[in-house]
Amino acid sequence: MLKKHHLIIFCLGTLLFCSCAPMMKCFNNITRPKIYASFAEVDPILLKQKQLKKLCKKDFTILYSYDRWLEMKPLYFFSNGKPIPRTKCGFAKFGETINSDIEYPDSLYLNYVIKDLVTKDSLPFTKTFLDFDYIVLMPKTTYMSSIEARRLKKIPSSFPKNSKIYYIFVSADYYSWQIPGSKVGQKGKFIYPGKKELIIVF
Numbered sequence: 001m002l003k004k005h006h007l008i009i010f011c012l013g014t015l016l017f018c019s020c021a022p023m024m025k026c027f028n029n030i031t032r033p034k035i036y037a038s039f040a041e042v043d044p045i046l047l048k049q050k051q052l053k054k055l056c057k058k059d060f061t062i063l064y065s066y067d068r069w070l071e072m073k074p075l076y077f078f079s080n081g082k083p084i085p086r087t088k089c090g091f092a093k094f095g096e097t098i099n100s101d102i103e104y105p106d107s108l109y110l111n112y113v114i115k116d117l118v119t120k121d122s123l124p125f126t127k128t129f130l131d132f133d134y135i136v137l138m139p140k141t142t143y144m145s146s147i148e149a150r151r152l153k154k155i156p157s158s159f160p161k162n163s164k165i166y167y168i169f170v171s172a173d174y175y176s177w178q179i180p181g182s183k184v185g186q187k188g189k190f191i192y193p194g195k196k197e198l199i200i201v202f
């Protein structure tokens with residue numbers, strides 16, 4: 001029995017000190033990313049994630065891009081589409097205006113950001129946001145749902161109490177046309193270079 005305990009401690013210690021990636025994947029419920037064939041294949045998987053309907057109710061839309069969505073932190077906007085600065089941690093930062101010191105492109109307004117995004121049926125996304133106070137635009141994946149759920153849960157605290165928020169999620173999964181030479185169903189692997197971010201390599 002004692003040998004068994006020593007073996008368990010040894011294995012945990014090996015995982016902890018030799019490689020952070022397995023521990024990160026385990027504690028954050030991260031699965032290996034997969035290359036998909038189409039947006040229609042991903043849409044039902046994302047809709048099954050409980051946090052969307054639980055935290056966003058019906059006030060959300062999932063959009064897709066033909067290019068890889070590289071923005072990892074949420075973007076915030078007023079209902080008129082004017083951008084709201086964010087802190088280094090990724091939370092909305094009121095009381096300041098967008099300027100050259102903020103890490104957004106100069107012309108970053110909501111319409112500019114979503115003009116090339118489509119629905120799963122490849123239809124342009126059109127919606128008015130007059131009934132909402134704020135808009136949150138953030139990435140969504142099929143393989144990091146737990147991390148995204150925690151981030152999503154903290155977002156309302158950035159805004160005044162009882163604010164009406166509309167969420168726009170952009171699929172950040174991998175598609176066959178985005179990665180030359182890739183095949184549908186191919187799996188990726190994780191490399192964990194530091195404490196700040198996970199890098200996914202195929």
